[in-house]
Amino acid sequence: MTNPQWIEACEVDDVEEEDVIRFDHGDRTFAIYRTDKGEFYASDGYCTHEKFHLSNGLVMGSVIECPKHNGRFDIKTGAAKRTPVCVDLRTYPVKIENDKVFIQI
């Protein structure tokens, strides 16, 4: 494993409040969230239940709901919140600099 690096994912304005976008880096894919309070978070892109991208999901407050089967995760911690998901989602540190969103992966 290489040391974690900060990667520029998007501009702050690319993500609406209470929404999520997809960010691909190399062969990995992530979901970048903005909560209803305007805070940014990042996680692995795919739901832990079936391989379906969370960027098509619905953000409600600080919860992401998978579009496929409505499994839910806490955006801040990645904790699985509702069936059918039972495996937590991996999350990544996020920082904002000069209106750009960076994630540490």
Next chain:
Amino acid sequence: MTDNGMVIVGAGEAGARAAVELRAQGYDGTITLIGDERHFPYERPPLSKQQLCEAEPPTPAVILAQEKLDALRIRLLSGDAASRIDRSRHIVQLASGREVPYSKLLLATGANPRRLTVQGDASEELHYLRKFDDAIAIRDKMKPGARVAVIGGGFIGLETAASAITRGCDVTLIEVGPRILMRGVPQQIAEMVEASHRKAGVSFAIGVMIERIDRDGEGFVVKLVDGSVIGCDLIIAGIGAVPETTLAEDSGLAIENGIQVDSHLMTSDPDIYAAGDCCSFPNPMYSNRRIRLEAWRNAQDQGTQAAINMLGITPVPYAALPWFWSDQYDQTLQVAGLADGASSTIERDLDEAGKLFFHLAEDGRLLSVSGMGPTGAFSKEMRLAEMLAEKQARIDAALLADPAVKLKALLRELD
């Protein structure tokens, strides 16, 4: 009073979720999960979809593997059916002779495929799809070029037809009703589904009864009352399901289109609950009308809710909007709520993301939403529409129809 533990009969979706929830709620006693299949609890939705058509031989989509059962201290008794409930002694008897005592019991016995009664010598050869082993048996015969007849234009029949086409089979779907998806799916969506199947190459025989089915060499011949004849190598019947109530009936529990439960999922015996496909319950979203659902999310939610209520922590009534989904090729269709009783339908065209249909009562209240489109963008809109339906609000039809008006904005206005 000594605690004899929590016992769950039926290790499907509802039963497995209940077992997990009992532990999640902090219950520390014995949890026993009894299932007649020789598999770990697994998800059924993929049986008619990926597991029929993917190139790799499938394995069950396991919900609770041994590691997790151990971690949660759930005792799984698989391959052994519950045969009797002794309510006075609070004991479940198994086919093997084993006896399991309970303090509270959950019946999550599911449903069985309805059997087709038909003239001819082939009725024993028909396939039905409910369990993993059923899917394997069907899959083995779904070889490229095989002629497949699917009887029944419901979700199971249509998903099986789509899988057979994907496998390179020659598929005919027979539906005796006037159209496919008669039960619970609006006509607009049924038409979209039928069109996608026709485009993929499925032949349809709709609105025609089957006269008889006979063996014909290695295969079969299905004769319809209009005189047409369909030769095939494999027949799958998906004509509905019957709730599994034998155990409940034999022990004298109240039955009404399934095991009768109250709004807390309690049966006529206060120490016995029921959840999932096997039970009928009053739905407060629709004037406490008694309904029974054969749906995945309902099984999960009722299993979870029953566990909470069995522990008597803060018993809550079960009040969820019924929700169904089906995958057809690269499209997903969803229905949220019950559309019967609707007097008008408003269409919202999402362009490439598909279509939504809002079904309104005479007084303008939103009763249910249905729609179909490619899974990604469609699902997001559909989910918002479902949340609107949960509120059963009166919303201006022009706003619902206008895709430029964001559903999230409409939802916020109701808060």
